[in-house]
Amino acid sequence: MVLDEHQLIDIRRKLHQIPELALDEFQTHSYLKKVIATFPQNYLELKEFKELPTALLVHIQGSNPKRTIGYRADMDALPVTEENKLSYASKNKGVMHACGHDIHMTVALGILSYYASNQPKDNIVVFFQPAEESDSGGKKAYDLGLFQGKYAVDEFYGLHDNADLATGVIGTNAETLFAGTTEVNVIIQGKSGHAAFPHNANDAVIIAANFITQVQTIISRNIDPIKCGVITFGKIEAGTIRNVIAGTARLEGTIRGLTQDMIEFIRKRIVEIAKGLEISFNAKITVEYNQGGYYPVENDSKLSERFIKYMEQDDQVRFQITKPAMTGEDFGYLLNKIPGTMFWLGVSSPGSLHSVDFLPHEEAIMAGVRAFTRFLNYRMNLEED
Structure with missing residues (x-):
C-alpha cells in the first residue's frame, strides 16, 4: 500500500x-x-x-x-x-x-x-x-x-x-x-565584601563585565568578516544585595558557527581570554562547554x-x-x-x-x-x- x-x-x-x-x-x-x-x-x-x-x-x-x-x-x-x-x-x-x-x-x-x-x-x-x-x-x-x-x-x-x-x-x-551550537558556562570566583570597602574584595561583577566585553571582540576582530560566528551570553547571575560586592558570578551562553573549525576557534579564544583575566584580576575563572551532537x-x-x-x-x-x-x-x-x-x-x-x-x-x-x-x-x- x-x-x-x-x-x-x-x-x-x-x-x-x-x-x-x-x-x-x-x-x-x-x-x-x-x-x-x-x-x-x-x-x-x-x-x-x-x-x-x-x-x-x-x-x-x-x-x-x-x-x-x-x-x-x-x-x-x-x-x-x-x-x-x-x-x-x-x-x-x-x-x-x-x-x-x-x-x-x-x-x-x-x-x-x-x-x-x-x-x-x-x-x-x-x-x-x-x-x-x-x-x-x-x-x-x-x-x-x-x-x-x-x-x-x-x-x-x-x-x-x-x-x-x-x-x-x-x-x-x-x-x-545549519550552524553548529555549543553551550558555554563561565564561573567567576572573586571575593565578596562590603560595598564601602571595595579594596578588600575582588568584584566578580566587574570581572564578568570585562569578560563579556572582551569576548565580543572575538567576532569583530578575530574572525574573517565574510565568515560567520555568534557568541551570546543570555544569562548572568551574581550578587545577593546592592551593598555587598559579589564574590562569584555565573554566565551562561551559546556559541554558533558554520563549521566545526569555527566553533573550536571561538572556544579556544574564550579560554585564552579567561586565562588573561584570571591574571589581570587575580581571580579564578572556569569555562565549561557542552556541544553534544549539535555539530x-x-x-x-x-x-x-x-x-x-x-x-x-x-x-x-x-x-x-x-x-x-x-x-x-x-x-x-x-x-x-x-x-x-x-x-x-x-x-x-x-x-x-x-x-x-x-x-x-x-x-x-x-x-x-x-x-x-x-x-x-x-x-x-x-x-x-
Whole structure:
C-alpha cells in the first residue's frame, strides 16, 4: 500500500496529537510501528534497540544493491503549549510539535510506503530518531553502534520543514545548512565584601563585565568578516544585595558557527581570554562547554551538488538555493560521520518554528514525498558513487 495524500495528512494529524519530549517518544514509537505494519513486508526489516528504546530503524532490501542510502526523520516535540484551535491539536498538555517533526515523520512514512510496494534498487535504511531537540539523539544512536552491519549507511539524507519557504519548495546548498551550537558556562570566583570597602574584595561583577566585553571582540576582530560566528551570553547571575560586592558570578551562553573549525576557534579564544583575566584580576575563572551532537550541518559537496542538480532539472519540483541558518540541528553529528545532505521543505507557516502558533501547510507532505522518491530513483540508477 502506497500512502496517498489523504492518508498522509491523517497520519500527520494523529502524530500531531501525541507529541512527546526527547527520549520519551514511546507513544509515537508505538504509532509508527502500527503504521509500518500495514505496509507490504516483503522487503522490510524493522529493528529496535533496548539502549535507545524509542528509536526505530527500518531496512528496505534492494533488488541489486550497490550502496545503502539512509533517510532520517526526528520524532520528539517541544515543551510548548499549543495555541492553534484545531480539531487535532496536541492532547499532551504543555507539549507540541512546534518544530514540525510530525511533518518529518509523515514524509518518511510516505517514502517508506512507496518502497515497501516498489522494491528499490539499492538498500534503504529509514531512521526514526528520538531526541533531536535535546539530548543529542543522533549522536546517541551513532555512538551506540546502530549503523552497523546491514544498517550501515553509505550516505544520509534528511529534511527540515521551513516556515518561511512556500509550501512544497525544496531548498538547500552544497555547504553548510545549519550552524553548529555549543553551550558555554563561565564561573567567576572573586571575593565578596562590603560595598564601602571595595579594596578588600575582588568584584566578580566587574570581572564578568570585562569578560563579556572582551569576548565580543572575538567576532569583530578575530574572525574573517565574510565568515560567520555568534557568541551570546543570555544569562548572568551574581550578587545577593546592592551593598555587598559579589564574590562569584555565573554566565551562561551559546556559541554558533558554520563549521566545526569555527566553533573550536571561538572556544579556544574564550579560554585564552579567561586565562588573561584570571591574571589581570587575580581571580579564578572556569569555562565549561557542552556541544553534544549539535555539530554544524555541513552538507557533503559532491552528494549535495548532485541533489541540487537533480532538483533544479525536475520540472515537478520547485527548488531554490538557501543560505545557511544559525539554528542548530543534531543531524550535523551524523553528517560529520557519514556523508550526506540535509534540505528544507517549505511549509508556509504563519507562525515561526518553535512558536505556539506554528501551523505548517499539509500540502507540503506529498510534495516532499514525491520530490525525494523521484530523486532516490534517479540516484539509485547512477553507476557512479
